[in-house]
Amino acid sequence: MTTFITKTADSIKTLRLEKGLTQEELGEEIFVSRQAVSRWENGETMPGVDSLKELSKVFGVTINRLLGEPVKLVCQCCGMELDENSISSEPEGGANPDYCKWCYTDGDFVYKSLPELVEYLVTHVPLGDFTREQAEEFFTARLKELRYWKESE
Numbered sequence: 001m002t003t004f005i006t007k008t009a010d011s012i013k014t015l016r017l018e019k020g021l022t023q024e025e026l027g028e029e030i031f032v033s034r035q036a037v038s039r040w041e042n043g044e045t046m047p048g049v050d051s052l053k054e055l056s057k058v059f060g061v062t063i064n065r066l067l068g069e070p071v072k073l074v075c076q077c078c079g080m081e082l083d084e085n086s087i088s089s090e091p092e093g094g095a096n097p098d099y100c101k102w103c104y105t106d107g108d109f110v111y112k113s114l115p116e117l118v119e120y121l122v123t124h125v126p127l128g129d130f131t132r133e134q135a136e137e138f139f140t141a142r143l144k145e146l147r148y149w150k151e152s153e
């Protein structure tokens with residue numbers, strides 16, 4: 001989270017200056033106060049998901065670029081790709097680019113154990129040619145690589 005907040009602060013400031021906008025003008029374009037823009041640029045708060053969407057429109061860049069990530073972001077709990085429709089939020093409104101909104105809801109993690117999430121995936125994701133056992137093994141191995149599960153070990 002700390003890294004995202006710093007990178008986001010830098011990219012907002014850089015993109016705003018490239019566009020030749022003041023904090024006030026940028027705020028007016030995306031319907032927030034100058035103070036809000038200032039707090040984002042100082043890395044004090046993270047923009048909310050709606051503001052990220054507005055910012056990406058104004059600057060003509062992807063949400064990934066705004067968050068300072070050159071590669072695709074994936075949820076560090078379930079592994080799905082994150083975009084403006086799946087990114088989660090903190091209870092106070094700032095976006096949380098580490099997790100999707102289904103894994104991290106209202107400031108809490110939905111899945112408390114790895115088997116619980118694997119069970120969910122196995123019953124909801126099309127398995128193709130995989131048997132249930134193979135799918136369980138596949139998901140378990142993949143999820144173990146993600147930060148949330150690495151840290152919980």
Ligand SMILES: [Zn+2]
Binds near residue numbers: 078079080103
């Ligand atoms: Zn997720």
